[in-house]
Amino acid sequence: MNAPAPKISFVSLGCPKALVDSERIITSLRSEGYELTRTHAGADLVIVNTCGFLDSAKAESLDNIGKALSENGKVIVTGCMGAEPEQIRDRFPNVLAITGPQAYESVLEAVHEALPPAHDPYVDLVPPQGVKLTPRHYAYLKISEGCNNRCSFCIIPKLRGDLVSRPVGDILREAEKLVAAGVRELLVISQDTSAYGVDIRYATSAFQGRQVRAKFLDLSRELGQLGAWVRLHYVYPYPHVDEVIQLMADGLVLPYLDIPFQHASPNVLKAMKRPAHQEKTLDRIRKWREICPELGVRSTFIVGFPGETDEDFEFLLDWLKEARLERVGCFKYEPVKGAVANDLSLPAVPNEIKQQRYNRFMAAQQAISAKVLSSRVGKRLKVIIDEAGPTGAKGRSVWDAPEIDGNVYAASRRPLRTGDIVTVKIERADAYDLHGQAV
Numbered sequence: 001m002n003a004p005a006p007k008i009s010f011v012s013l014g015c016p017k018a019l020v021d022s023e024r025i026i027t028s029l030r031s032e033g034y035e036l037t038r039t040h041a042g043a044d045l046v047i048v049n050t051c052g053f054l055d056s057a058k059a060e061s062l063d064n065i066g067k068a069l070s071e072n073g074k075v076i077v078t079g080c081m082g083a084e085p086e087q088i089r090d091r092f093p094n095v096l097a098i099t100g101p102q103a104y105e106s107v108l109e110a111v112h113e114a115l116p117p118a119h120d121p122y123v124d125l126v127p128p129q130g131v132k133l134t135p136r137h138y139a140y141l142k143i144s145e146g147c148n149n150r151c152s153f154c155i156i157p158k159l160r161g162d163l164v165s166r167p168v169g170d171i172l173r174e175a176e177k178l179v180a181a182g183v184r185e186l187l188v189i190s191q192d193t194s195a196y197g198v199d200i201r202y203a204t205s206a207f208q209g210r211q212v213r214a215k216f217l218d219l220s221r222e223l224g225q226l227g228a229w230v231r232l233h234y235v236y237p238y239p240h241v242d243e244v245i246q247l248m249a250d251g252l253v254l255p256y257l258d259i260p261f262q263h264a265s266p267n268v269l270k271a272m273k274r275p276a277h278q279e280k281t282l283d284r285i286r287k288w289r290e291i292c293p294e295l296g297v298r299s300t301f302i303v304g305f306p307g308e309t310d311e312d313f314e315f316l317l318d319w320l321k322e323a324r325l326e327r328v329g330c331f332k333y334e335p336v337k338g339a340v341a342n343d344l345s346l347p348a349v350p351n352e353i354k355q356q357r358y359n360r361f362m363a364a365q366q367a368i369s370a371k372v373l374s375s376r377v378g379k380r381l382k383v384i385i386d387e388a389g390p391t392g393a394k395g396r397s398v399w400d401a402p403e404i405d406g407n408v409y410a411a412s413r414r415p416l417r418t419g420d421i422v423t424v425k426i427e428r429a430d431a432y433d434l435h436g437q438a439v
């Protein structure tokens, strides 16, 4: 026999935009099998979609929350007043959750937590962590969409708009489900991870009974406590990143930072309009290594950007040798249709020069990378196994992201399983990979 459908009483206040939000939330709830009731008393839970436009609207919202609490007791608050949750918490500390305007996902998550949907054999074919295209032991975690930067070679902001950060509670709940489903490594992605939360003014949201700020540091710290490896991608070298490096030193987050520097010469960076292009990046990297000596930095670069002179390129090579980044990729500049860089009226770099610069860049980096890797010979490294065979396995160290960095090949006397995190004694290194024995 099917369990009875959980019942929700819904109060919708405010303008037509709020009404549309209510319709969306109710549509999702209905599609998940929840029923609506007309009275608070007959419901398992009450949702109040508030309006905070005028003082009178706020007062009406607060009255409705009070009424729902006294008539039912289990109340979730959403809508405009949810953007300033203190006003509600101060007066009604026992509301179950407060989510902001248009945060549909958060409302649904809060409902699921307080009142799980009835079992549905059709919908339940989808696992709670959603359908993933990555192997079971690692997963990408997208924390925002769009980008507030305007790099001249890039059309992503045109395609995807400005930065829209996901509520931090939603991200953490997704991460938690992934870890519960067997994910051992979370790869944090966005267009600009260090800018996370700027657009929502670092709004707090509830997670595991605590209020968490939508800030790069807070998000990283919380993710670091879920029991999986946490790898940060697409970070820019802003000063506030220093605080996250400390989390790496404390072992909460992998000592790995993916920073797409793209160039080092101030002239080229300026023409590229790169974020943080005025930062003294070499000093920054030096400081990060002081905070966390284990840190590995991976980056990508573009050679042959319009206007790049021989001096700019030499500057880049010197910078590269000084920075000694662990992992580096390089691209020859290609114009993207619709990008501002096409209208900069800077002289294009001829293809053969681009190729020469690319070759020199790669040779310089290969030497650096070989040195870095040979310094790991003799060490015991933690390795996550991506592919396992009867006598050996292919995996990655904390300094290797899947698909883009190198591998660790480990011989083993016992069978290893995909997703295991094992210790490997490194015996040999080549230009990109390490080889050793599982211990």
Ligand code: SF4
Residues within 6 Å of the ligand: 147, 148, 149, 150, 151, 154, 155, 156, 157, 191, 192, 275
């Ligand atoms: S390249 Fe620049 S503009 Fe494009 S997504 Fe990255 S930071 Fe944003």
